[in-house]
Amino acid sequence: MKSSYRVVVIGGGVVGVSVLYHLTKRGWSDVALIERSELTSGSTWHAAGGMHTINGDPNMSHLQAYTVKLYDELEKVSGQACGIHRVGCLYLAGTEDRADYLKTELAKAHYMDIGLRRVSLEEAKAINPLIDASKFTAGMFDPNDGHVDPSSVTNAYAKAARLGGAEIFLRNPVVELKQKPNGGWLVVTKEGTAEADTVVNAGGLWAREVGRLAGIELPILPMEHQYIVTNEIPEVMALKHEIPMTIDFEGESYLRQEQRGLLIGTYEHDCKHWALDGTPKDFGHELLAEDIDRIWSALEFAMERFPCLRDGGIKRVINGGMVFAPDGNPLIGPVPGARNYFLACGVMAGFSQGGGVGLAVANWIVDGEPGMDVFAMDVARFGPHALGAYTLEKTTENYRRRFSMTFPNEELPAARPLKTTPIHAALKAEGGLMGVSFGWEYPLWFGKPGDVTVEKPTYRRSNAFAAVAAEVKMVREGVGLWETSSYSKIEVAGPAATQFLDRLVTNKLPSAPGRTVLCPMLAPSGRILGDLTVTRTEENAYLMIGSGTAEVYYLRWLQANAPSSGVEIRNVTSQLCGLSLTGPKARDVLQAISDTDLSNAAFPFLRAQWIQVGLAKVLAIRASFTGELGFELYMPPAFQLHVYERLMAAGKPHGLRPFGVRALHAMRIEKGYGSWGREFTADYNAAEADWARFVRFDKGDFIGRAAAEKQFKDGPKRKLGLVEIAATESDIMGAEPIFQNGKAVARVTSGYYAHWTGKQLALGYLPVAGGDAFEVEVLGQRVAAKRLPEAPYDPKSERLRG
Ligand SMILES: Cc1cc2nc3c(=O)[nH]c(=O)nc-3n(C[C@H](O)[C@H](O)[C@H](O)COP(=O)(O)OP(=O)(O)OC[C@H]3O[C@@H](n4cnc5c(N)ncnc54)[C@H](O)[C@@H]3O)c2cc1C
Numbered sequence: 001m002k003s004s005y006r007v008v009v010i011g012g013g014v015v016g017v018s019v020l021y022h023l024t025k026r027g028w029s030d031v032a033l034i035e036r037s038e039l040t041s042g043s044t045w046h047a048a049g050g051m052h053t054i055n056g057d058p059n060m061s062h063l064q065a066y067t068v069k070l071y072d073e074l075e076k077v078s079g080q081a082c083g084i085h086r087v088g089c090l091y092l093a094g095t096e097d098r099a100d101y102l103k104t105e106l107a108k109a110h111y112m113d114i115g116l117r118r119v120s121l122e123e124a125k126a127i128n129p130l131i132d133a134s135k136f137t138a139g140m141f142d143p144n145d146g147h148v149d150p151s152s153v154t155n156a157y158a159k160a161a162r163l164g165g166a167e168i169f170l171r172n173p174v175v176e177l178k179q180k181p182n183g184g185w186l187v188v189t190k191e192g193t194a195e196a197d198t199v200v201n202a203g204g205l206w207a208r209e210v211g212r213l214a215g216i217e218l219p220i221l222p223m224e225h226q227y228i229v230t231n232e233i234p235e236v237m238a239l240k241h242e243i244p245m246t247i248d249f250e251g252e253s254y255l256r257q258e259q260r261g262l263l264i265g266t267y268e269h270d271c272k273h274w275a276l277d278g279t280p281k282d283f284g285h286e287l288l289a290e291d292i293d294r295i296w297s298a299l300e301f302a303m304e305r306f307p308c309l310r311d312g313g314i315k316r317v318i319n320g321g322m323v324f325a326p327d328g329n330p331l332i333g334p335v336p337g338a339r340n341y342f343l344a345c346g347v348m349a350g351f352s353q354g355g356g357v358g359l360a361v362a363n364w365i366v367d368g369e370p371g372m373d374v375f376a377m378d379v380a381r382f383g384p385h386a387l388g389a390y391t392l393e394k395t396t397e398n399y400r401r402r403f404s405m406t407f408p409n410e411e412l413p414a415a416r417p418l419k420t421t422p423i424h425a426a427l428k429a430e431g432g433l434m435g436v437s438f439g440w441e442y443p444l445w446f447g448k449p450g451d452v453t454v455e456k457p458t459y460r461r462s463n464a465f466a467a468v469a470a471e472v473k474m475v476r477e478g479v480g481l482w483e484t485s486s487y488s489k490i491e492v493a494g495p496a497a498t499q500f501l502d503r504l505v506t507n508k509l510p511s512a513p514g515r516t517v518l519c520p521m522l523a524p525s526g527r528i529l530g531d532l533t534v535t536r537t538e539e540n541a542y543l544m545i546g547s548g549t550a551e552v553y554y555l556r557w558l559q560a561n562a563p564s565s566g567v568e569i570r571n572v573t574s575q576l577c578g579l580s581l582t583g584p585k586a587r588d589v590l591q592a593i594s595d596t597d598l599s600n601a602a603f604p605f606l607r608a609q610w611i612q613v614g615l616a617k618v619l620a621i622r623a624s625f626t627g628e629l630g631f632e633l634y635m636p637p638a639f640q641l642h643v644y645e646r647l648m649a650a651g652k653p654h655g656l657r658p659f660g661v662r663a664l665h666a667m668r669i670e671k672g673y674g675s676w677g678r679e680f681t682a683d684y685n686a687a688e689a690d691w692a693r694f695v696r697f698d699k700g701d702f703i704g705r706a707a708a709e710k711q712f713k714d715g716p717k718r719k720l721g722l723v724e725i726a727a728t729e730s731d732i733m734g735a736e737p738i739f740q741n742g743k744a745v746a747r748v749t750s751g752y753y754a755h756w757t758g759k760q761l762a763l764g765y766l767p768v769a770g771g772d773a774f775e776v777e778v779l780g781q782r783v784a785a786k787r788l789p790e791a792p793y794d795p796k797s798e799r800l801r802g
Contacts, residue, residue: 001032001169001194007365008187008196009033010174010210013044014150014350015330016202017157018358020166021074026366029165032196033158034189036173040154041285042204044350046320048227048265049153050245050254051351052089052145053114054105056406057376058735058747059683060329063356065114068144070355071153078159083149087256088244090119090128092136092305098249099138100459101405103780106140110737110744110777116142128243130235130255130262135305145245147256148351157358173281177213183339198340198365205321206279207331207345216335218379219386220346221395222279222321224272224288226295227265229258230312236260249403251301261312266298267402273392274321290317322348326386326394326415328402330357330377333364336556343379369523373681380553385439390415407457408733409464411435411444421485421577422641430658433464438548440486445471445660459779460730464662465753471663472755475626479585479651480659484578484632485640488551489571490558493541496566501534501542503702504561506686506695510536516606516621519544520686520694521557522704526711527682528689529704530554531674535608535621543572543619543634547676561703576619577640581647582630584799585654590631592650596620598631605801614646625664627671627794629802662752669761670754672722672791678734678750679720679763687711688765689720718746718765723785724792725751725760728778738764739775739782748776757792 007023009016012035020033035041051068055061071082093099102118109116117140124139125131158168169191176188177199185196203210211218236243237260246255252267274288292299292314303309323346325331330353331346344361347353363371375381386394397414406412411434417424419439428434431447433455445464447453455464474480492501502509505519513536521530532546532554546554551573558569581590591598596611603609608621616639624630635643648656674680674689686695686708695708725732732751737744751762762776762785772787794800 001192002167004195005030005032006196007031007198007200008185008194009200009202011035011042011202011204011206012039012154012158012168012170013042013202013204014040014154014157014354015204015344015347015357016200017154017161018354019200019202019344019361020161020168021157021164022358022362023365024161024164024166026362028366032167032169032194033161034169034172034174034187037284038170039158040151042206043320043322044150044154044204045285046287046318047150047351048254048256048263049083049147049150049351050256051148052245052247053142053352054091054116058108058112059373060353060376061108061112061114063360064352065112065144066359067352067355071148074153074156074160077163078156080156080159081152082156083152084146085148085242086144086146087242088127088141088143089145090124090244090246091140092124092131092246092248093138094136094248094250096137097459098405100779102138102140104459104735107737107777107780108735108747111747114142115144116140128246129239130243130306130308131246132305132307141244147245150351153351174210174213179214179339185340198342200342200344200361202344204345205283205323207323207343209278214338214341216338216341217387218331218343218345219382219391220323220325220331221276221391222274222323223395223399224274224291224319225265225322226291226317226319227263228299228314229263229316229318230261230309231315232260233262233308233312235308235311236262247403248302248305249405251298251305252400252403253298253302255302255306261315262309264299264302264309266295266302267399268295268298269400270294271396271399273395279321288319288321290319292317324348324395324398326382326391326398328398331379332357332361332374332377333370333379334556334560336380336552337559367525369525369527369682371525373683375553375677375681378553380556381549383438383552385418390418407459409455409462410457417441421483422637423483423644426641426644427483427658432658432660435661437486438551440548442483442486443658443660445662446658459733468662468666469755471659472666474655474657475583475628475659475663475667476756477584478654479581479583479589479656480663481647481651481656482580482582482659482664484580486548487578488546488548488554489573489576489634490544490554491541491570491572492544492558492567493538494567495540496563497540497542500563500567502700504558505534506702506704506708508696508699509542510534512536513538514608516608516623518694520691522686522702522708523682524704524707526685526704526707528680528684528686529557529682531676531680533621533623537608537619550676575636576634577637578632578634579640579643579647580624580630580632582624582626582628584629586629586631589647589651589654589656593646600802613643616643618643624800625673626667627673627797628799665750665752666755669750669752669763670757670759670791670793672763674720674763675750684765685711685716687716688718716768718767720763721766722788722791723762723764723766723774723776724788725762725776725778725785726783727760728781728783730779732760732762732776732778736762737777738766738785739777740767740770740773754792759792761792
């Protein structure tokens with residue numbers, strides 16, 4: 001071992017070696033991997049090696065497609081075979097809802113360069129003669145999928161990394177991590193100590209323990225997972241070709257050929273965590289005790305669908321530990337609040353995702369950003385609330401639903417309610433149906449007061465439609481109330497606050513206390529990082545308000561770029577509750593219970609001031625995401641119920657009721673407003689987002705400036721735009737492909753039925769050239785769409801400023 005490295009990767013499973021290989025691919029050869037035992041010693045060695053591309057999240061699918069394709073490159077570079085069986089994957093649905101899900105996945109394949117195609121049940125039977133086709137309703141097939149040999153893949157990555165200059169040390173556990181004053185690390189191992197500028201935790205089954213070496217707790221837990229291998233089966237031996245991997249969604253199972261028999265794994269309902277108190281240090285190349293009773297009913301179900309399984313008998317049961325994060329996605333990126341400590345763990349499908357994880361983590365270390373939108377895997381998508389018991393409940397839910405679809409209008413129940421605000425009960429009493437965002441309960445839509453509102457999960461128009469339409473009408477014609485407590489709220493203060501923030505945001509900061517400005521943040525490459533409303537609350541203090549899911553993500557970026565003194569960054573999300581009163585009658589309602597002059601002259605758009613509402617003092621900001629006149633009110637939680645009750649009483653003559661996020665989206669889309677995480681992500685830049693008015697080159701330097709200048713100067717080839725879609729049976733949901741002259745050219749970033757203007761609308765990054773005629777595929781149906789020259793509702797924003 002040398003005395004120092006730029007990067008030390010801890011853990012030689014399939015993920016660690018992938019990170020190492022990708023670092024060398026980026027030209028970093030001064031890198032090392034340290035493995036406690038032999039390569040593959042964690043979850044990797046006993047994996048079934050299945051690989052597939054589909055994933056509910058398009059960005060995850062993209063990285064899975066990258067991983068699956070990478071194996072050919074890896075064989076070439078390393079000269080080591082990966083045991084690739086590119087037999088494809090057959091996905092089978094057994095209900096009409098599942099068939100709808102397959103349509104949405106097939107649609108995404110158009111813009112993701114993956115080979116997914118629909119197959120009839122006859123074709124499905126020809127591809128895999130072992131299925132009982134009468135049990136299924138629809139199928140699709142991806143010829144690029146299949147399975148690989150886990151050990152060979154791991155060794156191929158390792159060999160390729162070594163060829164790129166990396167060093168690998170085996171049988172040498174890392175026992176201590178000590179941070180140096182300069183932010184680097186002393187990596188203490190059994191065999192000696194090396195310095196590292198950056199460490200990567202790829203500890204897999206032991207990622208929690210490797211985290212604790214640096215005082216870091218992670219939201220992951222290992223679970224037992226079993227698959228069985230059968231004896232020889234005559235039907236398998238009679239096959240003329242190897243069958244594809246076959247996923248039975250209803251059975252939560254995957255099946256593949258294993259020589260002359262079959263291998264089948266299930267994600268059983270009766271699932272079990274393993275090593276809750278910590279993965280044993282001395283756990284080696286071992287399996288867990290088989291527990292066939294726990295998966296028996298799942299196997300019986302599978303025998304109905306693949307009848308020849310009955311003829312096989314069980315030759316071998318593999319029960320191994322694998323690690324899950326609360327949502328089942330990997331956990332990657334720089335740990336918030338820590339210096340030079342990256343994660344590449346929580347990967348529960350290493351052979352589908354390991355390549356993409358390695359690519360993103362290596363980019364992030366080398367460039368300071370992952371180079372694409374990887375928020376679905378980013379450790380910052382979880383806050384401190386997601387540790388411990390939360391992880392336990394969510395991983396149970398997630399394991400059971402491994403192959404389940406989540407409907408676009410579905411909210412999952414585990415670990416809820418967790419974060420509630422003082423008006424939670426009042427909103428429920430109004431008929432509020434609650435969803436969850438970053439642990440916060442917030443209303444989706446409202447049924448009748450006093451009723452328990454329920455919504456049937458579906459890909460079609462749901463029973464929420466009429467109620468959401470009524471909420472939109474209420475706001476557009478009168479006034480409505482939307483709770484903004486779950487927005488992330490960060491206070492930046494101190495003598496150096498202005499100088500610091502000015503370098504982070506692209507817009508000019510508010511020039512004086514009481515002013516508010518919309519402020520994007522960019523990554524060095526010019527990719528979009530953030531989109532915040534910044535209010536100057538005092539000469540040297542700012543309140544930044546942004547998307548609720550980005551709370552930790554924003555904090556991490558601010559903290560990583562903050563000077564060592566002169567700035568204090570405080571997360572005040574839980575200390576400030578929010579209410580947004582919006583609609584043409586909003587001023588009348590608020591004025592009735594406030595002695596502050598709220599007229600447009602005294603309190604214009606994008607101004608902020610502390611005002612009295614009832615008995616409480618609140619910070620009021622003139623802004624609204626609905627496109628109507630609006631006041632966002634922020635206050636300590638202790639005042640929220642009081643303010644809510646006073647507002648509701650004052651608004652009674654105007655028919656004031658609370659409204660939910662569905663109505664909010666239906667309104668923001670007809671104003672053409674994008675939102676963070678949908679339109680505003682690292683997949684796009686400011687020129688593409690058409691942000692000329694928010695990116696000011698007539699101010700000093702800011703992060704991403706040079707790149708943004710070039711992007712604006714060159715002119716984007718695609719731009720955020722709105723399309724109106726011809727009427728269809730089902731509403732647009734988001735992520736549908738957009739075609740121009742028969743070719744998929746974009747995807748829907750947000751899509752909703754806009755109740756007020758009565759239009760199906762979608763936002764997406766549309767090609768600048770080629771005209772305004774498009775088609776959008778909605779549940780398997782291609783429908784005409786046209787680009788709108790401007791937002792269909794109040795394009796000059798007169799109502800917002802009124
Ligand atoms: C039964 C079963 C079947 C599976 N089937 C599939 C499948 O078909 N397809 C698929 O994609 N995935 C499958 N998986 C999941 C897959 O195995 C994992 O996603 C993958 O192996 C995770 O790899 P990893 O590198 O993150 O972790 P691990 O393989 O656990 O590797 C972590 C490594 O870190 C080392 N380490 C830990 N602590 C230290 C330390 N202090 N110092 C140095 N080294 C340390 C360990 O020794 C280990 O080698 C399956 C899992 C199981 C249990």
